[in-house]
Amino acid sequence: MPIALGGACRLNEAMSEANAPSSPPKLVPGDRVAVLSPSFAAPGFAPAVHEQAMRRLIAATGLVPVEYATTRRLGATPEDRAADINSAFADPSIRAILATIGGDDQITVIPHLDAGLAASNPTIFLGYSDNTNLLNWLWSLGVAGYYGGSTQVHLGAGPHIDAVHLASLTAALFTGGELEIVEPGESEDFGPDWESARALTEFGDREATEPWTWAGPERVVTGRTWGGCFEVVDQLAVAGRLPSLGDLEGTILILESSEEVPPAVWVKRWVRALGERGVLAAVAGVLVARPPVSSHELVPSAEERAQRRAAQRDAVIDEITRYNAEAVVCVGVPFGHTRPQWILPYGGHVRLDALARTVTADFG
Known part of the structure; x- marks a missing residue:
């Protein structure tokens, strides 16, 4: 933990760590x-x-x-x-x-x-x-x-x-060990049709990425991650399978949307519902992925794609800020339904440094 965040944050982190998931053992070639x-x-x-x-x-x-x-x-x-x-x-x-x-x-x-x-x-x-x-x-x-x-x-x-x-x-x-999650500089929403021979030899159409957007206070937070795909988190809530708010205290919430390309207004409602449940107030930070905004069925213009990503970004930040103005938020990170894709710990630690504008993941 690189920085002390004050008594309340230390208490939240201690509560989270008390019920923290543990990492299974690593592998060796031949396993x-x-x-x-x-x-x-x-x-x-x-x-x-x-x-x-x-x-x-x-x-x-x-x-x-x-x-x-x-x-x-x-x-x-x-x-x-x-x-x-x-x-x-x-x-x-x-x-x-x-x-x-x-x-x-x-x-x-x-x-x-x-x-x-x-x-x-x-x-x-x-x-x-x-x-x-x-x-x-x-x-x-x-x-x-x-x-x-x-x-x-x-x-x-x-x-x-x-x-x-x-x-x-x-x-x-x-x-x-720790890896800094960096921007590869390009991204695709989808690749060639798998039934085409091109799928074995070509990427999809990749475009230059925008800088990540940071919101919330300029501080450093570290916590265990929980979250996932917006659409599935919504199902978990309806099925009564979300963690308790106590177990989510001090965590880093990771969220991303699927290849079904939900509009920003849907994402806004999902985030707002997490706020009403108390999830947003419990977490120390939120990491949101660069969303897919096109599909095999529909490829909007470059300008409209940028507008759709910006609309989701603004909706997410507005709702998180409404429920937890102290949360450190970073939007646009390449995980989830994008490629190139970073794998992130789930239950392991991620550090959001809003001062240096860096995201670091601990892979155990």
Whole structure:
């Protein structure tokens, strides 16, 4: 912790740390890792991209990927997907679990998971989007994970693995330590259609990124992370699966929107609801991702894309400030539904330095 923040902040941090998730042990080359589809079985839809992802995973990490019954099975039931997740946690030779992609119904998988298996054999889990469900579930069991990483999107598609993604993947799985989250300077909302041969060799249309926007007081805050995809956090709230406000005291809230490109007014309502619940008042800081604002179906002009990103930025900052003017806020960071993508700790520490305008993640 680089800076003392005063008695109230120290108390909040102590409360958060008392119930803080712990990081599972790191890996070494040669370890076995489960490659699962807890939501949509993207490898069954686009096997060529998946197979390239597995080759790149082996070449870049030396790990041994292990597929399960539903990894490529389109339309697998929640019970069958949960059985694969339970099997991975039950196998002590499986040292990490990598989600192939997200989806939209993982909330139906969670009730079929075995909490005892996951708690007794803590295993690194990487995923984002709909995998907010699994990360939140592990967080509730005291197991930290990583928000980011899709074998299908970030390993298999395109001409190579982005450097910032590989750096954070390596830190999450092997080396740990602190990394400064920096802006790679370009971003894409989506890549070529996976059913096209171009998906294996080309990125999507990338454009220059804007500077991140900081709001709130110029101070330094450090805390354990919690949050995820706006759309999934909303589902968690309706299902009654959010953490208690006491457990969120002093945390860093991470938030991002999906490839469904929700308008700023929806995002405003979601953030406002978090404020009404007391979540925004509890946290020390908020980290918000650069949002996708275009899709295969609709690509607005460059000017309109910039306007849409600015509209979401302004809506988020306005609502956070309304409920917690002392929160340090940074908007525009490349995590979640963007590429290049940084993987971030989920339940691990992130430091927001509003003085130096830096974001630093501790990978355990």
